[in-house]
Amino acid sequence: MxxxxxxxxxxxxxxxxxxxxxxxxxxxxxxxxxxxxxxxxxxxxxxxxxxxxxxxxxxxxxxxxSSFEPEFRTKLGEQREEKLAIARLAATLVPPGSSVALSAGTTTLALAEQLREVPDLTVVTNSVPVADALHDPERRDRTVVLTGGTRTPSDALVGPVAVQALRDLHVDTLFLGVHGFSERTGCTSPNMVEAATNKAMIAAAGRTVVVSDHTKLRLVGLSTIVPLDDVDVLVSDSGLGAADRAMLSTHVGRLLVADVHDAGADAEIPPTAGGHA
Structure with missing residues (x-):
């Protein structure tokens, strides 16, 4: 040093x-x-x-x-370029005619903005801002399903009502925003009830895509949502160092890295020994 x-x-x-x-x-x-x-x-x-x-x-x-939960409007102004780059890259994973779930969060809100032009889209979300971003009475090819529940400081609808709404649903892909992620604790939330609701979203999805910027690496919330080994795709940004990319690629199925400064230079880190296929 x-x-x-x-x-x-x-x-x-x-x-x-x-x-x-x-x-x-x-x-x-x-x-x-x-x-x-x-x-x-x-x-x-x-x-x-x-x-x-x-x-x-x-x-x-x-x-x-670990139980500190920032307000939604506070997080909205942080890492804006990273979130936009991540959202653009994550949107390429959504083909026309898909059904997707979006958890609450500012990165998933950025993704919702990018999904506006995808045709024949069905979206399930527990985020009022995400539902508002995708609501358009003129788009008859888009369905937006908003779960009920109790609202958290991060603008998530959580609790038994939300979990019950998700129980019988089946979507192609879940895009999950998280408070933090680490090798030891996996993806975490500061709110245990929100973590339980996110687990219900994972159970309803064919695959789980975590969208999270590099500043959340090694942040630890109170409750684990999902271990890194159970994440199908992690979309982060070029602020991740080489050692962190190598570590993450041994756990998640695919690591996609969005270049904050050059949208055309997005990269995929292929799985290595010990990673998922």
Whole structure:
């Protein structure tokens, strides 16, 4: 590690110890470095057990964090370019005439916007914003089914009503947004009831496609939704490092990487030994 990196990380650690938490956006301005550099520093501090990564920043290692659930409007403004690139790539997995499920989330909302032009589409969702994005009375070839349920801070409809609505449905593909994903805990949610609803969506789908930007790697929520080994496709972005891509490709069926800066350079990481076919 370079001397400059050590100095940055010490400054970040000092601020976390002083204030209890830090935000990536504030550190970018204070340290005069890129968003990716700050996130890398935080990840290295987290690997040493000194801080815990949370959505948009870091907290003390012993601070409660796994049940923290950011509001939908807060997440909407974060990693917008990454989410758009992921959505564009994920949309190529949806042929005309498909039936798909979209979980709640800002990345799945970005995907919904990309699916507007797909003909003969049936969509099942527990997200009011996703349903609104796809609602068009003039499109008689599109069906949008919105589950009922109790609304969460992330604008998901969850609970027994949502689970019951999903129980007898069968869709080709589920596009699942997650709070975080890691090799140890799989894909997680800070809300146990939302995790249970997402599991019902997985049970209703022929395949599960997780859409999640690189900043959520190693973030851990309270409840596991699905292990990485049970994910058919993971669509993330080019912020993933080479080592992380190699690790993920040994677990998920397919790893698709959306290039944030060049939409024409999207890449697929083929399964390696130990990965799915």
């Amino acid at each position: 370079s001397a400059l990196a050590r100095q940055r990380q010490q400054a970040i650690l000092d601020q976390v110890r002083r204030d209890g938490a830090v935000r990536v956006s504030a550190l970018v301005e204070e340290l005069g470095v890129s968003d990716m550099t700050v996130r890398r520093d935080i990840a290295q501090l987290a690997d040493r057990g000194l801080v815990v990564r949370v959505h948009g920043g870091a907290t003390l290692a012993d601070a409660p964090h």
